[in-house]
Amino acid sequence: MNIAVVGTGYVGLVSGTCFAESGNEVACVDIDAARIEQLQGGRVPIYEPGLEELVRRNVKEGRLSFSTEIKDAVASAMVSFIAVGTPMGKNGAADLSGVFRAAEEIANAVAGYHIIAIKSTVPVGTNDRVREIVSKAARHRVDVCSCPEFLKEGSAIEDFMRPDRVVIGSTSEQATVILRELHAAFLRTDNPVIVMEPRSAELTKYASNAMLAMRISFINEMANLCEAVGAEINDLRRGMGSDRRIGSQFLFPGAGYGGSCFPKDVQALIHSAAEHHLDFALLRATDEVNVRQKRLVAERVKQHFGPDLHGRSFAVWGLAFKPRTDDMREAPSLTVIEELLAAGATVRAHDPEALDSARRIFGGRITYHQSNYETLAAADALIILTEWPEFRHPNFQRIRTLLKSAVIFDGRNLYAPALMKALEFRYYSIGRRPV
Numbered sequence: 001m002n003i004a005v006v007g008t009g010y011v012g013l014v015s016g017t018c019f020a021e022s023g024n025e026v027a028c029v030d031i032d033a034a035r036i037e038q039l040q041g042g043r044v045p046i047y048e049p050g051l052e053e054l055v056r057r058n059v060k061e062g063r064l065s066f067s068t069e070i071k072d073a074v075a076s077a078m079v080s081f082i083a084v085g086t087p088m089g090k091n092g093a094a095d096l097s098g099v100f101r102a103a104e105e106i107a108n109a110v111a112g113y114h115i116i117a118i119k120s121t122v123p124v125g126t127n128d129r130v131r132e133i134v135s136k137a138a139r140h141r142v143d144v145c146s147c148p149e150f151l152k153e154g155s156a157i158e159d160f161m162r163p164d165r166v167v168i169g170s171t172s173e174q175a176t177v178i179l180r181e182l183h184a185a186f187l188r189t190d191n192p193v194i195v196m197e198p199r200s201a202e203l204t205k206y207a208s209n210a211m212l213a214m215r216i217s218f219i220n221e222m223a224n225l226c227e228a229v230g231a232e233i234n235d236l237r238r239g240m241g242s243d244r245r246i247g248s249q250f251l252f253p254g255a256g257y258g259g260s261c262f263p264k265d266v267q268a269l270i271h272s273a274a275e276h277h278l279d280f281a282l283l284r285a286t287d288e289v290n291v292r293q294k295r296l297v298a299e300r301v302k303q304h305f306g307p308d309l310h311g312r313s314f315a316v317w318g319l320a321f322k323p324r325t326d327d328m329r330e331a332p333s334l335t336v337i338e339e340l341l342a343a344g345a346t347v348r349a350h351d352p353e354a355l356d357s358a359r360r361i362f363g364g365r366i367t368y369h370q371s372n373y374e375t376l377a378a379a380d381a382l383i384i385l386t387e388w389p390e391f392r393h394p395n396f397q398r399i400r401t402l403l404k405s406a407v408i409f410d411g412r413n414l415y416a417p418a419l420m421k422a423l424e425f426r427y428y429s430i431g432r433r434p435v
Contacts, residue, residue, distance in 0.1 A: 001182065003027070004073040004080040006102045008035055008066065010046055010156070010260065010327075011119055011149050012083030017054045018160040020064040022185040027073035028066050039066040047326040047353045050157050070102075074109035079182065081147070082106070082130075083119040092267035094123055103130045103144075107137035114140060115175045117147040121205050121265060123272045127169065127198035143175035146198045148205035153259060154324025161186055166193045169201025206272070209265040210283055215250040216257045217289035223253035223431025224296075233431025234413070253430040255385055255411030256293035258321030258330035263290070294332045297383060297411045298339035300428050304407065305380065310344030315375035315403070318386025318412075319351035319358045326353040328361060332411065333385045341365060348375040352388055376402035387412040396423050 001024050005016035008030040020026040030036050038045055042059060044052040058064035067073060074080050084098035099120050106116055116134065118127060131144045146169030151159045166183045170176045180193055187193065196204070223233040233253050241248025257263070266287050273280040305312055321331035328334065337347050347366040349358060355368045369375045372391065376382060376399060384391060392414050400406050400423070407426040408415070420427035420435045427435035 001025070001079065001178075002077040003182075004029060004070070004077040004106070006030075006070060006080060006082050006106065007084035007098075007120070008032075008039060009083065009085055010048070010153065011151065012081070013039075013044070013046070013055075014048065014051065014151060014156045014160055015081060015083060015119060015149065017051065017058060017064060018157060018186075019182070020058040021054055021161075024063065024182070026058075026064050027077065028064070029068065029070045029073050030066070031068060033068050036066045036068050047324075048156055049154065049324055054157065070105050071109040074106050074114070075111040078113070079115045079117060079178065080106045081117050081119050083149075086120050086122055086264075088264045088267055092271040094121070094264070094268045094271075096122060096126060096129075099126065099130065100133055103133050104137050107134040107142060110138055110140050110142055112140050113174075114138070114142045115145060115172075115178060116142060117145045117179060119147050119149050121148065121261070121268075122146075122202055123206075123268055124199050124202045126202060143170070143172040144198075145170040145172070145175050145179060146201040147179065148201055150205070150208065153327055154322060163187070163191060165191055167201050167204055168193060168195045169198035170195060171197060206265050206269045209261050210269050210286070212250050213257055213262040213266050213290070214282065214286045216252075216254075216262075217286040217293070219251045219253050220256065220293045220430070221289055226431040227433070230433065232433070236431075253413065254293075254387075255297050255332035255336070255430070256290045258294075258332055258334075259327060260329045263287070263330040294335040295339060296430070297332070297385070297409050298336045298343075300409055301340065301381065301383070302343060304409075304426070304428070308344060309340060312344070313346045313348060313379045313404075314340055315379040315382045316347055316349045317351075317372050317375065317382065317384045317391050318388055319349055320354040320386050323386055323388045324353075326351075326357050328354055328357045331385075333358075334361065336383065336385060336411075337362065337366060348377075348379055350375045351386065352390065373398060373402060378402075378404060380404050381407035381409060383409045383411070384414060385411045387414060396425070400425075 003024050003026045005012045005028045008028045016026045016028040042056045082102045084102050086094040089095050127146050134142045168179050226233045237251050240246050241251050270280050270283050319333045349366050350369045350372045410429040413429045417435050
């Protein structure tokens with residue numbers, strides 16, 4: 001089947017590439033000419049494991065193409081996926097201008113029966129508004145559906161190729177049959193296609209992310225309580241997680257959640273509730289806890305070294321909001337580093353993939369290092385903010401030799417306190433007794 005994907009950001013590029021990998025002919029469109037030129041040259045502007053290889057293979061085999069021209073891509077396709085960004089506005093609402101502009105341009109270009117499937121994360125009622133725009137612009141019948149994505153950065157290809165479920169928001173039997181067929185290649189197991197009305201599909205995406213964000217904030221609050229009463233968060237987490245009604249996923253304490261989804265989607269859901277005169281107090285608390293948690297590591301540094309950090313230097317391992325991505329949107333590292341700089345410290349940073357992203361944010365205010373050990377030279381302490389696998393079993397002897405003092409602030413609980421004690425480190429983690 002011929003498919004157009006409007007938007008070549010994270011969701012659009014992964015979705016279009018995976019649809020091409022399953023045999024479809026996919027044209028990905030974006031208004032960013034520089035990005036399209038980069039993709040046409042086989043270079044992927046984001047880091048996602050395995051994505052660049054898939055892009056190059058499908059471009060070479062003629063199933064995947066990139067263009068700034070939406071008209072030709074849509075005219076030859078039966079399905080167009082809208083995958084443009086919906087950034088958070090100042091009031092917490094999602095900015096839908098890109099979605100509406102894409103819908104109108106698609107409607108103007110359709111050459112016959114067409115399906116517009118919205119993959120962008122959008123508030124309840126967006127499908128209805130898009131349908132109104134399309135009905136005024138299209139000369140042919142167009143069904144508007146919602147197909148929310150459930151991709152995790154760092155494992156997006158696996159999530160797309162082997163999804164837990166596919167959600168289709170549709171009121172058209174014809175569109176539902178076609179969208180089912182498009183996704184059938186990825187559903188060889190009993191994982192379901194769940195068909196519902198568009199409003200429910202739109203809300204399902206927000207509700208899923210909000211629930212996961214709530215679990216993270218909950219376990220972070222429990223970690224802080226553990227420290228206050230002398231309990232151990234890992235024991236508590238295992239005790240909770242072994243209950244089948246609760247499970248162990250997303251019950252790992254840390255320096256707070258970040259990324260392109262959780263912070264934005266929590267705020268958007270709070271805003272949607274307020275528009276309907278509902279106070280989503282639980283989600284407001286989730287967000288407040290997360291904002292506070294991001295400051296925790298910097299506060300611990302100041303408790304140890306004092307509030308004035310002039311003349312102090314700190315090594316930071318991990319800048320991306322999670323491993324296996326270069327995404328620093330809303331990352332805890334942003335808060336921690338800004339707090340350290342404001343207190344007069346200098347920061348030496350390393351991340352396996354996010355150094356370029358960090359340069360665009362911090363410029364020359366911090367230094368960047370290709371090796372994690374390079375950051376340690378003459379630093380007063382090591383701060384860990386992302387749980388990259390290569391940080392889990394470092395050479396502790398080398399760390400001790402390079403640091404001015406054997407102090408580690410671990411925002412991801414990578415190391416066992418007993419080991420830190422045996423190696424004679426001062427060690428601060430989350431929800432566990434300091435060593």
